[in-house]
Every structure is written in C-alpha cells, then in structure tokens.
Amino acid sequence: MDRQTYTAELAGLRELRTAITAAEKMVAAARKELDKLNGQRARRVAGLAGYEGAQASAVAKASGLSVGDVVRIAPLLDPTPAAVRAAKSDDRAAAPVQAPVSQGESAVGPVGAVAPALTRPAAVVELPASAAPVTPAALIESDADVGDPAWAGQPVAEPAGTVGRETEPGVQAASASATTLAPAAAASVPAHAAPAAPVASVAAGARPVGESGLRELPTLPEGPAGTRFEAVTTGLVSKRPNFMQQARATVFLDAATGDLAVRDRVVRVDLGARTPGEILDAVLAAAPGTERIYITAGAPWHDGAERYSTLKDAVTAWLNTPSERWTTAVGSGRDKLAGHFVHQRQPVGRYAPAASPEGPMTEIRSMGEWFDPDGADVVTCRQAFALLWQALRRHWDDAVLMGSPSQTGRDLWSRTIPTTGKWAGGYPVLSEELRGLLHATGGQGRTELILPPRVPEQLPALVEYDRTFAYAKHLWKSPVGAPRRITAAAFAAMTEAEQVKALMSCSHWNVRVSVPAGWNHVGLLPAPVTGDRAWIYPSQPGTTFTTWAGGAEIHLALSNHIAPWRIEVLGGLLFEDGKPLDEWGKRLKAAWADLTNLSKLHGDERQRQAAYLASRAVRSVLLFGLGGFAQRPRLVSGTTPLGEALPAGVEILGQDDAVVTWQRQAGFSRDPYAHPEWAAYVWSGARAALLDMKYRQGKEVIGHAGALHARPGTVVYFGTDGIALTERQPWPYRGEPGDYLLKGHLTGPVEHPVSQEQYLKLRGLGRAHLAQMGADR
Numbered sequence: 001m002d003r004q005t006y007t008a009e010l011a012g013l014r015e016l017r018t019a020i021t022a023a024e025k026m027v028a029a030a031r032k033e034l035d036k037l038n039g040q041r042a043r044r045v046a047g048l049a050g051y052e053g054a055q056a057s058a059v060a061k062a063s064g065l066s067v068g069d070v071v072r073i074a075p076l077l078d079p080t081p082a083a084v085r086a087a088k089s090d091d092r093a094a095a096p097v098q099a100p101v102s103q104g105e106s107a108v109g110p111v112g113a114v115a116p117a118l119t120r121p122a123a124v125v126e127l128p129a130s131a132a133p134v135t136p137a138a139l140i141e142s143d144a145d146v147g148d149p150a151w152a153g154q155p156v157a158e159p160a161g162t163v164g165r166e167t168e169p170g171v172q173a174a175s176a177s178a179t180t181l182a183p184a185a186a187a188s189v190p191a192h193a194a195p196a197a198p199v200a201s202v203a204a205g206a207r208p209v210g211e212s213g214l215r216e217l218p219t220l221p222e223g224p225a226g227t228r229f230e231a232v233t234t235g236l237v238s239k240r241p242n243f244m245q246q247a248r249a250t251v252f253l254d255a256a257t258g259d260l261a262v263r264d265r266v267v268r269v270d271l272g273a274r275t276p277g278e279i280l281d282a283v284l285a286a287a288p289g290t291e292r293i294y295i296t297a298g299a300p301w302h303d304g305a306e307r308y309s310t311l312k313d314a315v316t317a318w319l320n321t322p323s324e325r326w327t328t329a330v331g332s333g334r335d336k337l338a339g340h341f342v343h344q345r346q347p348v349g350r351y352a353p354a355a356s357p358e359g360p361m362t363e364i365r366s367m368g369e370w371f372d373p374d375g376a377d378v379v380t381c382r383q384a385f386a387l388l389w390q391a392l393r394r395h396w397d398d399a400v401l402m403g404s405p406s407q408t409g410r411d412l413w414s415r416t417i418p419t420t421g422k423w424a425g426g427y428p429v430l431s432e433e434l435r436g437l438l439h440a441t442g443g444q445g446r447t448e449l450i451l452p453p454r455v456p457e458q459l460p461a462l463v464e465y466d467r468t469f470a471y472a473k474h475l476w477k478s479p480v481g482a483p484r485r486i487t488a489a490a491f492a493a494m495t496e497a498e499q500v501k502a503l504m505s506c507s508h509w510n511v512r513v514s515v516p517a518g519w520n521h522v523g524l525l526p527a528p529v530t531g532d533r534a535w536i537y538p539s540q541p542g543t544t545f546t547t548w549a550g551g552a553e554i555h556l557a558l559s560n561h562i563a564p565w566r567i568e569v570l571g572g573l574l575f576e577d578g579k580p581l582d583e584w585g586k587r588l589k590a591a592w593a594d595l596t597n598l599s600k601l602h603g604d605e606r607q608r609q610a611a612y613l614a615s616r617a618v619r620s621v622l623l624f625g626l627g628g629f630a631q632r633p634r635l636v637s638g639t640t641p642l643g644e645a646l647p648a649g650v651e652i653l654g655q656d657d658a659v660v661t662w663q664r665q666a667g668f669s670r671d672p673y674a675h676p677e678w679a680a681y682v683w684s685g686a687r688a689a690l691l692d693m694k695y696r697q698g699k700e701v702i703g704h705a706g707a708l709h710a711r712p713g714t715v716v717y718f719g720t721d722g723i724a725l726t727e728r729q730p731w732p733y734r735g736e737p738g739d740y741l742l743k744g745h746l747t748g749p750v751e752h753p754v755s756q757e758q759y760l761k762l763r764g765l766g767r768a769h770l771a772q773m774g775a776d777r
Helices: 003-048 056-063 067-073 082-094 224-230 276-286 311-319 378-393 405-414 432-441 470-474 488-493 496-504 551-559 582-601 605-629 676-691 756-776
Strands: 123-125 232-238 250-254 259-262 265-268 292-297 326-328 348-353 362-366 427-430 447-449 458-467 478-487 507-514 543-550 566-578 635-641 651-655 659-665 693-697 700-705 715-719 722-725 740-751
Touching: 003 056, 003 067, 003 496, 056 067, 224 432, 224 478, 250 276, 250 378, 259 276, 259 378, 276 292, 276 326, 276 348, 276 362, 292 378, 311 651, 378 582, 378 605, 405 582, 405 605, 427 432, 427 478, 432 507, 432 676, 447 756, 458 756, 470 582, 470 605, 470 676, 478 488, 478 507, 478 676, 488 566, 496 507, 496 551, 507 551, 507 676, 543 551, 543 676, 551 566, 551 676, 582 605, 605 676, 740 756
Parallel strands: 250 292, 292 362
Antiparallel strands: 123 566, 232 427, 250 259, 259 265, 326 348, 348 362, 447 715, 458 722, 458 740, 478 566, 507 543, 507 566, 635 659, 651 659, 693 700, 715 722
8 A cells, every 4th residue: 555545545534434423423313312202102101000991001002112111111000910919929028038040040920020029110221222322422421430440359458366456457459332321211109009028030031140149238228227328427527637647667678588678778687487576586686666577578477387277377377476575566556556467468467575565566567568579679679668758758748658558548648638628627427327338239349250151261362451550540530428319219200311410420329230132242230149259240141130330330331332231220329429539549640650650761770670669559559548448347356265255256267275366347437537438439430441441532532442342252351450351452552540551461272261260370471471572572
C-alpha cells in the first residue's frame, strides 16, 4: 500500500464513521421510542389488574405478551387457583429458604411465577432480547461506572495472640456500545395482600444456582427494624486528627544473613536460633531504643514449620516462643496495640520486657506487608522507606510511616478530611446494622479459575494482564451519609431517567438475576455460595440467583454490548454522591507517579530499585488503607491455661504444654474510621472494570478493555485486578492507573491448571518467560 492509497482509505474511514454515527443516532432514537412504548404497555397492563373480571390470557393476547409476563407485571392476574396459591404459601412459610438444586434440574412452580411470596412485587428492569446494542447519550458512563481494584479484599492477617486483648484489625484487603434501560413495570400491591416470607424462586425455564449450595444473604427488614438500615451511629464521626503521629525508631534485618540496617550503617548480628527473644536481644544490643524491626528476608517464623499441621500453627508457635527476658506486650498509649497478629507470611509480634509488660514495646514485622523485597538487601529496603516518606511528605507535611500500610493509609486519609463545606465536621459512621449488611453482602475482589469445557483442556497460550495501581482509578466518587432505602415498588414507580440515575449513583442493590438465553461469555454478577469461595459468577444461560451488587455491576449487566441480563430489583440503598476519598487518592497517585518515574530515570541502579519498591509501598498504602475502611467484626484473641474452661464461642488456634491459644469474634467496635460503604463501592467498581474498562481522552471514550472484550472461551482466570487469557489483546498501555499491563506470556500448548495453586505456578513461569523475551530483544 502506497501513501496515496493510505490517505484515500483514511478519508473513506472518516465518511464511514460519519454514516455510522448517524445510524447509531437513528437507532438510539428508535430504541428510546420503543422503551417508552414498552413502559406505557406495562403501566396499562398493571392498570387492568384493577378490573375485577380481568383475565391474564385476554390481557396477554391484547398486549402481545405471554401470560407469564403479564403475571410478573400484575400479580393479581395470576390464574393459579387461590387454593393452590394458599397451599404453596403455607409450604413456603414453613421453609422460607428453598434448597438449591443442580443446574440440570428443572425449575419448579407455576409457569412464569417469579418470587410471588415477596413482601412487595419486584420491580423488573429488563431489555428485550432482540434489542440492538446502541450508545445513547443518556448512558454515557462516567469513570465511576466501572470500578477497578486489586483484591484489597484479601485479608492481610488474621489476628490471634496470647493475651485477652483486642488485636490489630485484619486488613480486608470492589463497552463499545450500550443499551438503554427499559422502564420498570409498574406493579401495585393490593391493600388486602398479606406479606409472606421471602422465598428463593425461579422463572419458568430457568435454573437456580446449585454448585456448593446457596448461601442466604440478609435482606432489609420492614417496619421499625428497617429504619436502622437508613441511619448513622450516634456520636461516631470520622474527624480530622488534632495531633501529630510519632515516628518510631525502625531498623531493617535480613534474618538469613544477620545484616542489620541501622540509620546509615550496616552491622552483622548473631541471631542464635532466631527465636523472637534472641532477635530482640541481638537487635537492641546493636541499636538501643529500636521500636520496630522489619524482617526483609529469612522468615524466621517458618522455622520448624514441618512439625505443625498448618503454617498458621507454626507462626503462632514461633510468636509465642517462651523467653525469660521478653513477654507479649499488653499495649499502652494512643497507637500501641496489644498482642500478636498471626498471619502465615506477614505476622506481627509485639513484645515488652518481661519485667515491665506495659513498658516500651518493640515490634517484629515482615517487610512483605509493604512490598515484596524480591532479593533486595537491607540497605535498599531502608532506602525505599526513605524515598516513600519523602514522596508522601511532598503531599502531606505531617506524613508519618506507621507500622503497616493499612494504618498509614487511614491516618493519611484522616488528614484530608475537609475543614470547610458540608462535611467539615467529619463523615458520619453508618449504623452497626448497616455495616453488618455491607460486610455480609459487599464482596471483594473477583478470584475465579474458569475450567473446561468453558475453556480448552490444552491452552494455546497463557497471557496475563494486570491493572496498574487499579484502585486509584476509582476513588473520585464515593457514598456519603445515611442512605435512602429504595423498595421494589419505589423503584418500579421511578421514571426511566430516575432508574438510570439511581443505578449510576453510589448504590447497593438486592436483585434477582437471570442469565440470558444464548449467553456464551463469563459471568457478570456474584452469586453467594457456601464454602471457602463465598462467591461464584454464574454464566450458564437460564441460571437465576438472588444477590447483592453495586450499581456499577448492575449497570454493566444491563448495558453490556453483548446482551442485557434480566435484573429484578428487590430493594436497595441509594447514597448521596460525595468525594471523601478523592483528595486522598489524588495525593497518593501523585506520590506513586513520582516514584515510578524515579524508578525509570535515576542513574543509580540501587536507587532505581528502591524507588520501584517505594512505588509498590504506595500501592499497598492505598490498597490496604481502603480495605481498612471495611472494618470487619473484631477478632479478639487470648490464652487460657491448659485444663481450664475456655470462654464461650472461641475458636482454638493451637496449644502447647501450658496454654490454649484462641480467638473469637467480638462484633463491631466503635471505630470512627469504619466506612464499609466506601470499600464496597470501590470493590464493586473494580469487579466491573475486570469486565469492561473504558479508555478516555478527556470525556470521549476512545477504547475498551476487559474480559468482555476478549473472545468467548479465551478467559482462564480472574485475579482481583488482573485476568489471564489464551491470547494477547490489543489493549493500549499508557502507564496510567487502571490500564491493563501485559505481565506474563507462556507459549502453549499449556495444560489447563486445575487449581489456583497450579495457575499461580504457571503465572510465575509466564512472567519469567515474558521478562526473558524482553531481555532477548
């Protein structure tokens, strides 16, 4: 092709673009008119239910709908004999939760009967299966439409310890065209209709989710009890602190070599058998006054792990190794926590002199809390911390690095709370009931291994894409204040524009979902199941399930460019849109960008590595800081002498010859920084972004990425902020937060992994292979 032909082709493309744009506008206008007419039909069908002699069959024939569709819109027209309905209601009242059936079983119940026992009729938000995908101006998505993360949801640690004190909270570390939303069917509730217990039911021809069995999720109660779900906790507000954090004397120790980085020097210490007491003795002899020790390599807590049934047991035993000179710290002062923090790879040991348990405390922590040292020596790790502090100080003049990225992130956020405007007095904390609901229904990162026959037994390749600094993309808008409860009837009464606005606002919805016929791609919405996984993502056509999800995910299910899913709104919570995380996110993104650039441009190799590690630490500050807002129920740990009665409701973590170590849940604390609504909103957006993320130039959408933009049958794995496929994608990488970065490429044929552990091994090989390919160029 010569230049003249190339220029002519470009001109032809421009003309074609203009024609396509005009055609899309015509289709959008026709689509809007069709939706309007569908809405009018639904309202007329609902109105006919007021006539005593109305029959569903006659209304169906006149409207062009099926009898089942008519009954869904107007339940009073259900032709099922009253005696049969009464008998079924009695059966449901006796067993309010229907046992799940396998995907191969047929749905039971009358044809077209969808949740007839709900206390209020469900508002149906659906699109005709024949609807052609278009891009109406009414649904131009903002950045909040898709979320982003890495699993901030991953727990960093599970508290345990040896004293009966509360331990550190576990850090819980959320398209080219779209279709408009059809108006919900107007449903009326007869005054004489007695409410019945909710029951899991399915539409005719659909299959309920089976797999490991459905896990029942909480719903919003009626009456006075329900008002607690629209309230905040009295007297509990996130306020800007009026004090400065105190820096801790910190050293960095390679437990394998004994190298200790103290200020500007490195000394070699003898760690003996590497027990906590011997490490403390050696370090404090070389660096008196040390308050925090970061282990950069060597993982002494894994010594002798082969003697224990689990790694957690081994870590617990190491943390509690008896010592004549040291004991578990019981805590004192504003920022000091009590007890140890048990985690398989990043534990925290808190120790005080045996003669003075409430005296000066020294922590032993893992460098892995902040970043993977990846072979870096203690000097580089210390330099990374120095660069991290310097980068944060450019944006917070009172920045202090605390023990963990979670603590640091939350402290830095608290110093961005506005001093003027509506929220100058701080952000209110939701009621305990509402926090519990969000905890139970707000899933975190998506982790899913897709197995054959949905993907080949022999993979032609395994290609990994990872979203860069993913959560940072989705902090510009978050829910604030007490939410407004939206019932099914209230949603049905909304206009189309109001429904779209509600779904695109900060919201959390209880919905019944149906996978459309002919769907051949990955699942879009999480379904709750029992077992370790907690959530699965059904994709089999005809499958139905009831779940909770954020507005970003619901909107995507309704407007994705492949086919709209059927969504029945059972209820929801609609928050005010606010920006509580925006300033925090902007500053962290700026610090991350500074360090990322330094890691590429600095002339010294050690400084480049240190800057890269520091940029990873900024990611951890945001990731786990956000997870800290989730504020899971407290886990209190303690020990009881062997032979004595254990406290009620405890989980035994382990025992030795003297004591039994246990932990138990203690409900929610009065934490002024508990905001699970923020974490849930970002996590929901992050899950949506794994499916569909938009590239923008200004306000214009210039491209898309995500699983739904890969060919069906090519997605192998979802891993919080990344996906693995069987082929490369043409997704541009600009180095901005949220972009998909090619992280690994393993050429095939590759045997499909049958477990997450096998996938992670293949992922490591793919990353090494891609790095080698780059080195060979």
